[in-house]
Amino acid sequence: MAASERNERRPHTRRSRFSRRMVVVGAALAAAAATTVACSTEEEPLPSIGYMIDNTVTGYNANTVDGAASGAPQALARVLPGFGYVGPAGRVIADTDIGTATAVPGEQLTVQYRLSPGSVYSDGVPMSCDDLVLTWAAASGRFTESDESGAESNLFDAALRGGYADIERIDCAPGSKDATVVFRPGRGDTDWRSLFGATALMPSHVAARASGVTDLVGVLTGDDADAVRPIAEFWNTGWTLTPGALDPTLLPSSGPYRIESYTAEDGLVLVANERWWGNPPGTDRIVVWPRGTAAQTAAEEGQVQVVDSADGALGHTSALGETVDAATVVSRNLEQLILATNGVFENPAARRALASCVPRQQLFDELGAATDDERSGPVGSRLLPIGSPLYPLVSGPSERFDTADLDVARTERERSGQERIQVRIGYTAPDMRRARTVELIAQSCRDAGIDVVDAGSETFLPSQLDSGEIDAVLSGTAGVSGAGGRADMEDARSALNSRAGSNIGGYANGRIDEILAGLLVAGDNATVLGLAEEGERILWDEMPTLPLFLQPRTIGFAPNMHSAVANPTAAGAGWNMDRWILTG
Structure with missing residues (x-):
């Protein structure tokens, strides 16, 4: 990430407590992110900044199903950077500190990736195109295995799929800084x-x-799944982060920060990476306070200067008092129910029954209406963002689910062949907002013969949906518990692909897969509209997920924080933490 792109100062807002609500419009954020402001002060910068998030950090690998749903993308973006990052407007911006990516003219899309000459991990091993090959192999779905029943699954427990599956090959001489990525015709x-x-x-x-x-x-570009298996096994589970039990040899950094320690008492401590080849970080030490750590104590003791949380998700944010200047913003994150496609929800009629008794408008009014922003209201599309000019043309099928209709819910339940339905809704707890969401759904659905059970847990994982421990997940875009979402909606779309790990409900529809593949390469609005219209008709009928509203997020910075810009996307407030400077 070029220093000039990250050296921002957050636009001035008056000091307030977390109850204050304010819209941050994407265009305004983009303008702020494009402005460089010099940070000069006679006051001495403080050596450490505390950063509290509303998610767990359980792994170094943010690309597994559980890792992508965790807070790792927010905590580690400047520990493991890449060729791009998600800016405040939700769009990808090139990170030239890592290297360059250039499309090569030709009939097939071909991209030349070139890592920076000085790029090296904190353990002294140079970055190389081998790193790109590993990412591609894991996410592409190239390596699969079948169980005794013949069901096929990926060797790599990768969350995303998307464009990685469209890569035909990567030309990489092991150890080289160059990689040529060739996409399928x-x-x-x-x-x-x-x-x-x-x-x-x-x-x-x-x-x-x-x-x-x-x-x-050689192994990852070959076709021998057995040879790949040990790599996949480590990739899936070898980078677990357990507070108090870190193996630093497994955690080399390629960014301006590296992990120094991780304990429940002292948080996830990031310190300046001595081998970083770019501009040195503005503050030598960032302490991330995720769920499962002593975040409340840290807040009470004045050790938290940055907070990024779904509005109301962290009950102890009030302990921050006047130490942060906070605003509630409408994020890119889609609050939604992700439904299983087996068990009580094997029949789509059962999924429609639940959707018919969920009071979406009431949920929005009480829990989602952060502002009078034009993007407000129950979300009507899984495939296009609310701000798209095509959105009103595809959101029509959602309108019949805006308000609860118990007669329809009963009819659909009976059509599914079930006298009563019990639905266990899981989420990362404690979370007052999501607990209230489940409570309101339970109240509304009871008389329709649908019993909703609050299955929120501190040990919640999205994969519990696949194992049958719960029937639905209450989460954000692509199953994330905390910050999520991008402007292009690709992470949301990918989570509906039958072969993507982030499709935690196991939804499979061949036509939807074709529509998602078409949207990846659609270059004109007419094509996008045709695909999205058809896709939404199918999805609102089969109901693999139930969109609720764009998640309001509370983002706050200490008043004397420099170069801090709110980022209500999957990147979170820590997207440019290496530019943060806090003066006393």
Whole structure:
């Protein structure tokens, strides 16, 4: 990330408590992010900044199903950067500190990636194209295995799929700084710039060493699934982050910060990476306070200067008092119910029954109406953002689900063949806002013969939906518990692909897969509209997910914080933490 792009100062807002609400419009954020402001002060910068988020951080690898749903993308974006990052407007911006990505003219989309000459991990091992090959192999779905029943699954527990599946090959001489990525004929993906971005590139030399593979590139570009299996096994589980039990040899950094320690008492401590080749970070030490740490104590003791949370998700944010200047913003994150497609919800009629008794408008009015922003209201599309000029043309099928209709809910329940339905809704707890959401749904659905159970838990994982421990997940875009969403909606769309790990409900529809593939390469509005219209008709009938509203997020910075810009997307407030400077 070029320093000039990240060296921002947050627009002035008067000091307030967390109850104050304010719209931050995407265009205004983009303008703020494009402005460089010099930070000069006679006051001495403070050596450490505390950053509190409303999610857990349980792994170094933010690309697994559980890792992508965790707070790792927000906590580690400047520990494991990539060729791009999600800016405040929700769009991908090139990160030239890591290298350059240039499309090469030709019939097939071909992109030349070139890592910066000085790019090196904190353990002294140079970054190389091997890192890109590992990312592609994990996310592309190239390596699968079948169980005894013949069901096929990916060797890599990767959350995303998207454009990685469209890559035909990567030309990479092991250890080289250059990689040529060639896409399949006819697959000129419009979102290729989002590939190999922040937290996507993992240290391939660690995976090779841990799995005992000497020629990682050769194995991953071949077709031998058995040879790939040990790499996949480590990639899936080898980068677990357990407070108090870190192995630093597994955690080399490629960014301006590296992990120094992680304990429940002292949080996730990031310190300046001595081998970083770009501009040094403005503050040498950032302490991330995720769920599961002593965040409340830290807040009470004045150790938190930045907060990024869904509005009302963290009950102890009030302990911050006047130490932060906070605003509630409408984010890119879609609050939604993700429904299982087996068990009580195997029949789509059962899923429609629940959707028919969920009071979407009431939920928005009480829990989602952060402002009078034009994007407000129950969300009517899973495929297009509310701000798109095409959105009103595709959101029609959602309107019959805006308000609860118990007669329809009963009819659909009976059509599913069930006398009563019990629905266990899981989410990361404690969370007062989501607890209230479940409470209101339970009150509304009871008389329709649908019993809703609050299954929120401190140990919640999205994968519990697949294992049958719960029937629905209450979360954000692509199953994330905390910050989420992008302007291009690709993460939301990918979560509906039958082969994507982020499709935690197991929804499978061949035509939807074709529509999603078409949207990846659609270059004109007429094509996008035709695909999205058809897709929404199918999705509102089969109901794999129930969109609720754009999630309001409370983002706050200490009054004397410099270069801090709110980012209500998947990147979170920490998107440019290496530019933060706090003066006393």
